[in-house]
Amino acid sequence: MNTLKGKTIHFDDRSLHVELENGRIISTPMTWYQELQQASLNQLSNYQFICHGTRIEWVELDYHLSIESMMVASSLKKAA
Secondary structure (H helix, E strand, O other): OOOOOEEEEEEOOOEEEEEEOOOOEEEEEHHHOHHHHOOOHHHHHOOEEEOOOOEEEEOOOOEEEEHHHHHHHHHHHHHO
């Protein structure tokens, strides 16, 4: 599998959306991320890509998220 590198992220009322460098978008429910659900919009906007773009970090929230794990979890959920 090619390395999944993030380009941008955005949120809506229900989902976290990660746009990848290759143009694909991964969307997962916000309900999967309790820490992010409890954060303010300002805190959510304060993210950075780390580990060569393969992970997302919210320093203020002390929260890290792997883009690959989002992809795997999303695939498993769709298959269920």
